[in-house]
Amino acid sequence: MRVGIVGYGNLGRGVESAVMQAGDMELVAVFTRRDPESVKIEADAPVLPMEKMDEMTDDIDVMILCGGSATDLPEMTPQIAAKFNVVDSFDTHANIPEHLAAVDAAAKAAGNVGVISVGWDPGLFSVARLYANAALPNGNDYTFWGRGVSQGHSDAIRRIDGVADARQYTVPVEEAVERVRAGENPELSTREKHTRECFVVAEEGADLAAIEEAIVTMPNYFADYDTTVTFITQEEMDSEHAGLPHGGSVLRSGVTGQQGEFNNTVEFSLNLDSNPFFTGSVLTAIARAALRLNQAGESGGRTIFDIPPCYLCETPREELIAHML
Amino acid sequence: MRVGIVGYGNLGRGVESAVMQAGDMELVAVFTRRDPESVKIEADAPVLPMEKMDEMTDDIDVMILCGGSATDLPEMTPQIAAKFNVVDSFDTHANIPEHLAAVDAAAKAAGNVGVISVGWDPGLFSVARLYANAALPNGNDYTFWGRGVSQGHSDAIRRIDGVADARQYTVPVEEAVERVRAGENPELSTREKHTRECFVVAEEGADLAAIEEAIVTMPNYFADYDTTVTFITQEEMDSEHAGLPHGGSVLRSGVTGQQGEFNNTVEFSLNLDSNPFFTGSVLTAIARAALRLNQAGESGGRTIFDIPPCYLCETPREELIAHML
Numbered sequence: 001m002r003v004g005i006v007g008y009g010n011l012g013r014g015v016e017s018a019v020m021q022a023g024d025m026e027l028v029a030v031f032t033r034r035d036p037e038s039v040k041i042e043a044d045a046p047v048l049p050m051e052k053m054d055e056m057t058d059d060i061d062v063m064i065l066c067g068g069s070a071t072d073l074p075e076m077t078p079q080i081a082a083k084f085n086v087v088d089s090f091d092t093h094a095n096i097p098e099h100l101a102a103v104d105a106a107a108k109a110a111g112n113v114g115v116i117s118v119g120w121d122p123g124l125f126s127v128a129r130l131y132a133n134a135a136l137p138n139g140n141d142y143t144f145w146g147r148g149v150s151q152g153h154s155d156a157i158r159r160i161d162g163v164a165d166a167r168q169y170t171v172p173v174e175e176a177v178e179r180v181r182a183g184e185n186p187e188l189s190t191r192e193k194h195t196r197e198c199f200v201v202a203e204e205g206a207d208l209a210a211i212e213e214a215i216v217t218m219p220n221y222f223a224d225y226d227t228t229v230t231f232i233t234q235e236e237m238d239s240e241h242a243g244l245p246h247g248g249s250v251l252r253s254g255v256t257g258q259q260g261e262f263n264n265t266v267e268f269s270l271n272l273d274s275n276p277f278f279t280g281s282v283l284t285a286i287a288r289a290a291l292r293l294n295q296a297g298e299s300g301g302r303t304i305f306d307i308p309p310c311y312l313c314e315t316p317r318e319e320l321i322a323h324m325l
Numbered sequence: 326m327r328v329g330i331v332g333y334g335n336l337g338r339g340v341e342s343a344v345m346q347a348g349d350m351e352l353v354a355v356f357t358r359r360d361p362e363s364v365k366i367e368a369d370a371p372v373l374p375m376e377k378m379d380e381m382t383d384d385i386d387v388m389i390l391c392g393g394s395a396t397d398l399p400e401m402t403p404q405i406a407a408k409f410n411v412v413d414s415f416d417t418h419a420n421i422p423e424h425l426a427a428v429d430a431a432a433k434a435a436g437n438v439g440v441i442s443v444g445w446d447p448g449l450f451s452v453a454r455l456y457a458n459a460a461l462p463n464g465n466d467y468t469f470w471g472r473g474v475s476q477g478h479s480d481a482i483r484r485i486d487g488v489a490d491a492r493q494y495t496v497p498v499e500e501a502v503e504r505v506r507a508g509e510n511p512e513l514s515t516r517e518k519h520t521r522e523c524f525v526v527a528e529e530g531a532d533l534a535a536i537e538e539a540i541v542t543m544p545n546y547f548a549d550y551d552t553t554v555t556f557i558t559q560e561e562m563d564s565e566h567a568g569l570p571h572g573g574s575v576l577r578s579g580v581t582g583q584q585g586e587f588n589n590t591v592e593f594s595l596n597l598d599s600n601p602f603f604t605g606s607v608l609t610a611i612a613r614a615a616l617r618l619n620q621a622g623e624s625g626g627r628t629i630f631d632i633p634p635c636y637l638c639e640t641p642r643e644e645l646i647a648h649m650l
Contacts, residue, residue: 017583021463042583097647117650124456126650127634128593131449133649134610134637135603138346181596256606258342258367262598268453269594271506273587278460281581285459303635303646309452310630312459321628322422324458325442325451 001291002059003284006031006080007066008039008047010244011089014280015064016043022284024314028060057083062287065089066280074099078106081114081301085294087287089119089279096122096303104301113294115302118286119279120270121145125250127304128268132252136264139254142180144172144193148246148275156221157198160214162206165234167241169197172248180251183263196227199241201234246275285312326616327384328609331356331405332391333364333372335569336414339605340389341368347609349639353385382408387612390414391605399424403431406439406626410619412612414444414604421447421628429626438619440627443611444604445595446470450575452629453593457577461589464579467505469497469518473571473600481546482523485539487531490559492566494522497573505576508588521552524566526559571600610637 003019005012008030019027020043027045029052036047053063063080065088067073073090080086081103090099096117107114117123121143129141150170157166176193179186186192198215202208212229216222232240249269256262272278286304289311293302310317315324328344330337333355344352345368352370354377361372378388388405390413392398398415405411406428415424421442432439442448446468454466475495482491501518504511511517523540527533537554541547557565574594581587597603611629614636618627635642640649 014581017581020583093650096650097643100646122650124460124591127456129649130634130638130645131452133640134634135449135607137606137639183596256339256342256599256602258345262602264598264603265594265596266449267592267594267596269590269592271508271590271592273589274581277581277587278589281462282460303650305635305642305645305650306633308631308633309455309459310628313455314462315458317630318422320455320630321425324454325418325421325447325628325630 001025001288002028002061003287004029004031004053004056004060004063004084005066006050006053006063006076007072008032008041009066010276011280011283012066013042014274014277015066015283016041016280017277018281018284019043019064022288022314024288025284029056053080054083060084062087062291064283064287074102077114077116078102081107081112082110083112085112085114085290087115087118087283087290089123089283090117091119091122093122100301100303108300111299113290113298113300113302115286115290115304115307117303118283120272120282121248123279123282123304124270125248125268128250129252130305132250132254132266132268136252136254136256136266138256138260139252139264140185142188142251142253143248144177144251145248146170146172146194146246148248148272149244151244153196153221156218157200157215160211162203162211163200164203165201165237167199167237169199171195171197177249177251180253181265181267183253183265185253190224191226194225196222196225198227198229199232199237200229201237202231243273244275245273247271288312288314326350326613327353327386328612329354329356329378329381329385329388329409330391331375331378331388331401332397333357333366334391335601336605336608337391338367339599339602340391340608341366341605342602343606343609344368344389347613347639349613350609354381378405379408385409387412387616389608389612399427402439402441403427406432406437407435408437410437410615411439412443412608412615413439413441414448414608415442416444416447418447425626425628433625436624438615438623438625438627440611440615440629440632442628443608445597445607446573448604448607448629449595450573450593453575454577455630457575457579457591457593461577461579461581461591463581463585464577464589465510467513467576467578468573469502469576470573471495471497471519471571473573473597474569476569478521478546481543482525482540485536487528487536488525489528490526490562492524492562494524496520496522502574502576505578506590506592508578508590510578515549516551519550521547521550523552523554524557524562525554526562527556568598569600570598572596613637613639
């Protein structure tokens with residue numbers, strides 16, 4: 001499989017690493033909007049400007065798109081799906097149907113497959129929710145995120161006056177997770193599910209009390225949560241908060257039996273040292289599936305819900321059935 | 326969807342309950358090898374002898390087979406797949422490829438779909454292993470079963486002289502699970518992964534020491550485990566050990582990054598009050614998928630690895646994508 005990567009931030013580096021380690025894949029090129037000369041990559045492959053892509057439709061089987069969901073992917077995914085099989089990590093949940101429709105139209109017209117919204121949420125968490133719902137139609141879903149770095153919340157803190165740097169961790173409330181695991185089916189408010197831990201480097205002479213107040217009262221981001229703010233030095237930030245760990249749990253609690261007399265809990269959990277490298281690895285597996293779907297004659301927009309799981313692995317179906325089933 | 330159930334033991338009752346609660350399914354009949362008059366079911370549907378099945382190929386869309394893996398299913402699934410779409414819970418892992426080949430030949434010749442080895446292991450545990458392997462190709466798999474009743478082990482104890490009744494619980498060693506969760510990638514012996522707890526009702530005057538010795542030294546079943554034997558009364562057995570709870574965890578611990586520098590853990594866990602009712606519920610979801618595959622023009626033998634997840638739910642694909650992805 002000949003693979004291209006579009007965009008080379010943290011996620012692009014994660015995809016590159018996964019592609020380089022896949023025995024059935026070759027990284028053909030990385031495409032960037034920056035000056036290609038300024039982008040150093042790990043793989044022995046060229047870094048090319050975006051417009052070069054159009055000349056390479058015969059050289060690349062699938063493009064893995066590593067742009068952002070806010071502005072990049074809504075335009076980029078349909079455009080590139082008109083030329084290549086594509087996979088993206090579009091994660092604005094509310095806009096997924098609209099994005100899928102756009103990708104479906106472009107991909108179908110070109111005879112390509114475009115798989116959207118891949119990673120762990122949306123992605124593996126979604127498919128865990130689906131299997132749990134299929135097995136337990138009568139029940140309740142719960143999703144807990146963390147402990148992990150939320151880049152959106154970290155960015156929101158950085159925009160406050162007097163803040164030099166910030167890192168925000170989303171932390172599930174362990175007591176709430178335990179109540180769900182115990183089958184209590186609790187109704188949980190936003191505040192009862194997660195807390196938010198903020199580590200902030202203030203500019204010299206900044207008003208720390210004002211920064212803390214601005215954080216904990218920020219609507220949507222922090223006001224509905226129990227939020228703690230800890231001021232640290234830039235050195236502490238660099239040494240202790242450089243990573244991008246994340247994870248979380250999807251739980252479903254449901255009943256079986258004629259009178260709903262049997263309780264059951266299904267749980268899927270992730271604990272990730274690096275959010276972008278794990279997401280990149282999932283995108284790479286889905287890229288394999290996108291090509292296989294296309295080779296099987298399919299075209300159009302797809303999600304992880306549409307993909308037979310055996311398409312995801314390098315290992316052939318017969319071996320998976322013999323050894324993993 | 327018009328559904329038939331073949332076999333009415335614990336699993337058949339679990340399937341019946343799930344089918345009755347599915348908004349898109351109708352239970353047409355239960356088929357049994359026993360005297361149909363002697364079988365009382367919960368649903369308002371006829372209980373029929375096996376040979377009646379052949380007259381009903383126009384009345385039933387999919388048959389859910391609830392026989393045993395040792396002798397029933399190897400014969401029954403290919404036979405019935407020659408007449409109907411079928412789903413079974415064949416769980417003799419070593420014989421899955423052979424069973425799949427037999428079902429594939431029969432189903433393909435008849436234009437039907439036959440999905441084998443569905444439940445939670447094989448089944449949801451298998452698919453959890455597959456997604457985890459796809460996301461983390463470089464890692465180790467671990468499966469822990471329990472705490473739950475093993476019927477095979479309970480039966481093995483009941484065959485010992487002087488035993489009136491027995492229930493065996495398989496129990497994961499919590500310390501081993503914690504080591505895997507912590508990313509230690511331990512090599513674990515059989516004894517380090519599970520313990521076995523046996524509750525035994527002895528016949529009057531039986532030699533308890535001899536029974537205990539016979540259990541803990543039994544090859545394959547108990548000799549390789551730390552096994553405890555507790556003698557109880559039949560009343561205690563009936564009041565405290567009547568249920569068939571089970572569950573367990575599939576874990577994969579693996580690395581991402583150019584130098585494998587990031588550790589990751591994926592975990593899928595089940596905690597089930599009733600093993601047969603949960604298994605029956607999974608079989609019912611897969612029966613829906615079997616019919617949809619067949620309606621999409623497919624035929625032959627399939628496993629859960631071959632099924633696009635969105636085929637499993639009563640909820641239409643578009644709604645799943647809008648609300649669950």
